[in-house]
Amino acid sequence: MKHRQPLPPDMFDELCPSSLVPFRFGDKWAALILRCLEGGPRRFSELRVPLHRVTPKVLTQSLRRLERDGLVSRAVHADPRPGVEYALTPLGRSMLEPMDAACAWAAEHWDELIDAREQYTAP
């Protein structure tokens, strides 16, 4: 009872937007950044505290990518005090849900993944 269902001739026609999945969910710091912005707009220097393990250059790169894809907005302020504020756009906020699902899965199966890696020996 194998090979029950036939496969489509081209998986890309079937699930084309799935190319966005590795692209957006593959960003190494995106999940962390989005979560930092969940509670409201933050300045660059504010983000650097919880993300102090990310160098400013890399943090900027990630923010730029998120901005480019419309997930995060960037606003330069001068009024209260000069600074730049990043915030989630509605689109960015909508991504929190599938991202949470992914994080929950990762947290739940963390041990299994680590174990599998340790037991694995290259062919």
Next chain:
Amino acid sequence: MKHRQPLPPDMFDELCPSSLVPFRFGDKWAALILRCLEGGPRRFSELRVPLHRVTPKVLTQSLRRLERDGLVSRAVHADPRPGVEYALTPLGRSMLEPMDAACAWAAEHWDELIDAREQYTAP
């Protein structure tokens, strides 16, 4: 009404397994491969049909990574006909759910993401 909640001092302590998210969900072909295996075990040559846009080398690389992390099993057969069969492990199958959520999000917001990109102009 900004900056409502204070941010943690280190986001990595809060959400450490989230580093697995970009790692596993960032694999460019993983989503497609997992879906091809959803209906049962498949041979390498069977996978090459729906994934004909992926070169055999890259397909092998992706399969190896999935195998290493315990998401896919690899079995060499000789009985009915010689061949190698790939199948989802229970762990791999458990990843379909968050992956589906991610794919659904990507499909739903595909247009917005594309639009945002086109409108974006580098700083």
Next chain:
DNA sequence: CAGAATCCGTTTAGATACTG
């Protein structure tokens, strides 16, 4: 404050050709 400049190393992808 919010980054940019520079340099570097690793990881992945892709094309092409070939093999036990």
Next chain:
DNA sequence: CAGTATCTAAACGGATTCTG
């Protein structure tokens, strides 16, 4: 059938230093 070999290229991340 199920890959491997080789080469190329790009993307990404990281460390360090510097600046409007």
